[in-house]
Amino acid sequence: MRILIINIALLPALLCQARGPVLTSQYDCFGCVHPISTASPDLEPFLRHAIEYFNNDTRSSHLFALKEVKRAEKQMVIGWNYKVTYSIEQTNCSKENFLFLTPDCKFLLNGDIGECVDRAYMDPNRIITSFSQKCDLYPGEDFIPLPTLICRGCPKEIPIDSPELEEPLNHSIAKLNAENNGTFFFKIDTVKRATTQVIAGRKYSIEFLARESTCSKESGKELTEDCEINLLGEILDCNADVIVVPWEDKIYPTVNCQSLGKV
Structure with missing residues (x-):
């Protein structure tokens, strides 16, 4: 395995309000981090540059x-x-004979394979002015594509808007608010990624952003949908593991969060 790491600082990220625990459709607010379709035309200049x-x-x-x-x-x-995860594969076009990719370049049968995570900043003129790239390379004969692996207990990606996440998310935010010493309740703002895994029960691993709400713990009321997000409140970047054991009717959530400060 060969690792290529190039780091260039990106612009500081801002975060903003969005409604509901899981967001996937439209994000028009300034600073919102959100998933986009892997087939989006917006990615074409990014991928070409990468x-x-x-x-x-x-x-x-x-x-x-x-x-x-x-x-x-x-x-x-x-x-x-932008942050994009993608795979690459070696072609039959040698650098000696080709300065850049052409339609004649085809994937090699046992060519090397790479997995990359890239970040970039694109200015208002859609020019990339900051870029970082991290790629792991694998010799083709040693690489086993993930779809061919048989692993019953391996984590599997699930859609961030899946109804299956509703219960794990509710327990995650309840656990966060129980352990957080702040005066106000937090609400889940954006779910970034989620996986599910069969163990002794079912384990959900969820990455999400939580934001401080306008509802005070001192009011004696519980967190409800009526609690609005405080636009000037604290933002938390969280990772939650929720283990659901149906036959025992028990749920075991753990949540770890890092403060991103206030907008």
């Missing part, structure tokens, strides 16, 4: 081409921040 950057910076004898876009996130700032 592949060219990789091919120009690596010592591989052959050019690599995009294989699959796996996940993508977008954030509106003064311009746009």
Whole structure:
């Protein structure tokens, strides 16, 4: 395995209000971080830049081409921040004979394979002015594609708007508010990623952003849908593990959060 790491600081991320625990449709607010379709045309200049950057910076004898876009996130700032996870694969086009990819470049049968996570800032003129790339490379003969693996207990990605997440999210935010010493309740703002795993029960691992609400714990009331998010309140970046054991009628949530400060 070969690892290429290039780090360039991106613009500071801002976060903003959104309604409901799981958001996937429209994000028009300034600073919102949200998933976008892996087939979005917005990704075309990003991916073109990323592949060219990789091919120009690596010592591989052959050019690599995009294989699959796996996940993508977008954030509106003064311009746009992107974070994209994708796979690449070695082609039959050698750098000696090809300066860049052409339609004649085809994937090699046992070519090397890479997994990349890239971040970029695109200014209002849609020009990429900041970029970072981290790629793991695997020799083709040693790489086993994930879909061919048989692993009954391995974590599996689930849609962030899945109804299956409603109960784990409710327990996650209840656990967060019980352990947080702040005066106000927190609400889940955006779910970023979620997996499910069969263990002794079912385990949900969820990444989400939580924001301080206008509802005070001192009021004696519980957190409800009527509690509005405080636009000037604290923001938390959280990771939750929720284990559900149906036959015992028990749920075991754990939540770890890091403060992102206040907007």
